[in-house]
Amino acid sequence: MAVFIEERNSEIYQQFAETFASFPDFVSLEIASALWDMAAEERHHSTLLLERYTAQYGQAACALTEADIFEIIELPELGNGEILDFSADAATAHHRALRIALSAENQARDFYAGLAQTADDPELRALCVELSSFEADHVEFLERRLARIKPNRRESKH
16 A cells, blocks of 8 residues: 555656646746655655565555545645646645645655554564655655745635
8 A cells, every 4th residue: 555655646746846847937946856856755665665565475466546545545636737727826836736745745654654553563663664754854845845935815725
């Protein structure tokens, strides 16, 4: 499940980054760069987890869908049209995208922290603690970015 979540979040961050990279302003390019970095980290987390899964279970298949995961952790989802609502200003679009990423990172941090508390295997527990810490770093980064962006008043009420 954690492999699926990390891969899914990586894809979302990659899509967000590509969307922001298509705009030439400095803030959009800065956000795109940060999201590409987060996508790479999520892929790295996925690789670590997949290695652990393979070591534990071999090549046993574990087919999951978003529907299987949804009750455990909400997956971030936002179409480009929703991010880039041109009736809003750029700061609002940036704020909206970063809020979605922040929500995903908070959920991932809590997910791994919960797994760490229930894991019987010390190695798995240590990996979950490490991943929770990585996600906490992402949360702090996104909170700092959000603090610098001033959305318009209509958006900040949501």
